[in-house]
Amino acid sequence: MASHDIQGKTVLIAGGAKNLGGLIARDLARHGAKAVVIHYNSAGTKPAADETVAAVKQSGSEAVAFQADLTSAGAVERLFEEAIAAVGRPDIAINTVGKVLKKPFTEISEAEYDEMAAVNSKSAFFFLREAGRHVNDNGKIVTLVTSLLGAFTPFYAAYAGTKAPVEHYTRAAAKEFGARGISVTAVGPGPMDTPFFYPAEGAEAVSYHKTAAALSAFSKTGLTDVEDVVPFIRHLVSDGWWITGQTILINGGYTTK
Numbered sequence: 001m002a003s004h005d006i007q008g009k010t011v012l013i014a015g016g017a018k019n020l021g022g023l024i025a026r027d028l029a030r031h032g033a034k035a036v037v038i039h040y041n042s043a044g045t046k047p048a049a050d051e052t053v054a055a056v057k058q059s060g061s062e063a064v065a066f067q068a069d070l071t072s073a074g075a076v077e078r079l080f081e082e083a084i085a086a087v088g089r090p091d092i093a094i095n096t097v098g099k100v101l102k103k104p105f106t107e108i109s110e111a112e113y114d115e116m117a118a119v120n121s122k123s124a125f126f127f128l129r130e131a132g133r134h135v136n137d138n139g140k141i142v143t144l145v146t147s148l149l150g151a152f153t154p155f156y157a158a159y160a161g162t163k164a165p166v167e168h169y170t171r172a173a174a175k176e177f178g179a180r181g182i183s184v185t186a187v188g189p190g191p192m193d194t195p196f197f198y199p200a201e202g203a204e205a206v207s208y209h210k211t212a213a214a215l216s217a218f219s220k221t222g223l224t225d226v227e228d229v230v231p232f233i234r235h236l237v238s239d240g241w242w243i244t245g246q247t248i249l250i251n252g253g254y255t256t257k
Contacts, residue, residue, distance in 0.1 A: 004138070004241045006092075006234070007032035012083050014039045014070060014127055015096035017049035019194040020144070020226045024094060025063075026055050027230045028237070035062035035087035039079055041069060041097070062087055070097055071118035076126040080134045092237045093131040096144045097123055101158045102200040108158050120162035128173045128184070138181035140237040143170060145188040147224075147249045150257040163188075167247045174245030183244035185236050190224035190251025197223070214253025224251050 210222030
């Protein structure tokens with residue numbers, strides 16, 4: 001049976017510069033990853049990407065960062081090509097890219113919908129396609145979605161709606177790539193304590209989210225903390241390889257399917 005240790009593996013993380021992606025990069029490096037490729041979207045994120053590269057190197061792993069807007073298939077192709085040229089074919093590919101929009105259905109413009117679909121759905125589709133082409137046999141692929149896929153709620157039609165297709169992409173990819181020993185999963189955190197969360201929510205909504213999970217009282221913020229998600233990602237890309245084709249909601253009892 002193939003080894004499913006992280007030790008010696010090469011990792012590619014889309015959206016790996018900061019917040020959850022940055023913490024995943026640091027964590028997998030500490031657990032023995034040979035190399036970590038960190039993707040970031042905009043020039044403004046470069047300082048965070050450089051900081052994460054430095055932290056990964058300090059753990060003894062190779063690290064390199066690439067900037068790209070992954071809303072075109074060509075950009076995703078180039079990211080994988082550049083990553084392979086720099087450190088070799090990935091064993092683990094993780095996509096944390098996403099964009100939140102909280103807005104009444106009747107007020108969402110076509111431009112807003114197109115942007116949400118491009119960031120949340122199209123980029124995920126082509127990331128999975130390129131991962132299927134380039135991840136080594138017995139590899140692991142994880143995409144970040146949202147716990148709102150298990151919610152009955154207003155105002156998130158464009159966000160949850162454009163993440164929802166990733167569930168089927170995950171199932172299809174798991175079936176198609178499984179013959180090569182590759183597991184494919186989607187992970188849906190609850191509302192996370194990151195800078196992306198607060199601008200989309202008013203004070204009243206923030207207060208609600210901080211008390212909505214069954215385990216909110218035992219979280220330092222009441223929300224899903226990125227530190228609580230990372231161990232599950234690590235498990236899925238190592239000993240948890242037998243889980244495939246699934247969407248797993250990690251939210252302390254915020255919602256379920």
